Amino acid sequence: MPPLSMNCSSSAAEVRLAAPFSHIYVEEDILAHRQTQEILSHFRDACIIPIHHYKDIFNRGRQNAALQRRSPSLILARNTGSLIYPGAPVCQDFGEKHFYYTSLCMNCPFDCDYCFLKGMYPTGNLVLFVNTDDYLKAMDDLCSRHPSYLCLSYDTDLCALESWTGYIHFFHDALITRENLTVEVRTKAACTDLMTDLSPISRLIFAFTLSPDYVARTWEHRTPGLSARLKAVKTGLDAGHPVRLCFDPMLFFPGWKQHYRDMIETLLSTLGEEGLSRVRDISVGTFRISGTYLKTFRSQYPDNPLVQYPFRLKDGYACYPDELAEEMESYLIRLLSPCVDENRIFRWEAEP
Ligand code: SF4
Secondary structure, X not given: OOOOOOOXXXXXXXXXXXXXXXXXXXXXXXXXXXXXXXXXXXXOOOXXXXXXXXXXXXXXXXXXHHHHHHOOXXXXXXXXXXXXXXXXXXXXXXXXXXXXXXXXXXXXXXXXXXXXXXXXXXXXXXXXXXXXXXXXXXXXXXHHHOOEEEEOEOOOOHHHHHHHHOHHXXXXXHHOOOOOEEEEEEEOOOOHHHHHHOOOOOOEEEEXXXXXXXXXXXXXXXXXXXXXXXXXXXXXXXXXXXXXXXXXXXXXXXOHHHHHXXXXXXXXXXXXXXXXXXXXXXXXXXXXXXXXXXXXXXHHOOOOHHHOOXXXXXXXXXXXXXXXXXXXXXXXXXXXXXXXXXHHEEEOOOOO
């Protein structure tokens, strides 16, 4: 285990330039936990700071979340609260009756300018929960009641953390014997190695969010570009993994039509019609966010044009006006429809 106070005396100027996770807060109760030790072994130069409870750091007042996102700290903790939640209304449920999500990590290593996490959490730091066995028990309880569908990486990107967490491998191996459980892992990562390392399981779906290169470069900070994501998609398909493509959220901006057209052309030239026919399904949806999160988001990021649009507010959710959302989603579906059956394309719809 690294010494607890190593490198903790950086000056303010150095801290601003520090690499992500140069400081790691660890709940005292889990300092000796196997998973904690495994994770810390990947950060031998980090300053390790014992804490009582993750909320003492994560929820404290007067944080500068925007600055923290440029160089986040990591907090390792045990989740003693709810481990599995019913899917939120803004989530696409793919027609699944028993639809849930879990949160192994709060916040994300990527930094998308439209991300709802910016309206949800008061900090840019990440909390990673190390009690993965408790999560497995919660999954077993859920599946003893009915077959279930679980989003494992909904409000973070676990694939981007895989090199030092190993969580995708852990849940992949656990899933083999849990036949009542289907898991979706959503990602923007260029996780080509992960696609070749893991044996495919029909109940483990890798859902790749694809965006035009312009969107990735301008608003999805630290994410790989379209071609790197498509390389992982192709590798996943060739390895036999169930692959989902998510064009969600689509963003409205000047020139959006041309950028989304270019993206579909790149997709077709990379996968070909045959590759696209092996994609399990496709999700299409325009940007939407809870009205409460939007209010916080706008106040904390007043210069962010993506959240200053005059959204339509309906049942507590902010969306583009119906006509615009319809135009955008229909346009993308028309681009895809020569190669993809429409019954494999899911659109997000507000609950009636
Ligand atoms: S990858 Fe997803 S969860 Fe991560 S910052 Fe972007 S939108 Fe948020």
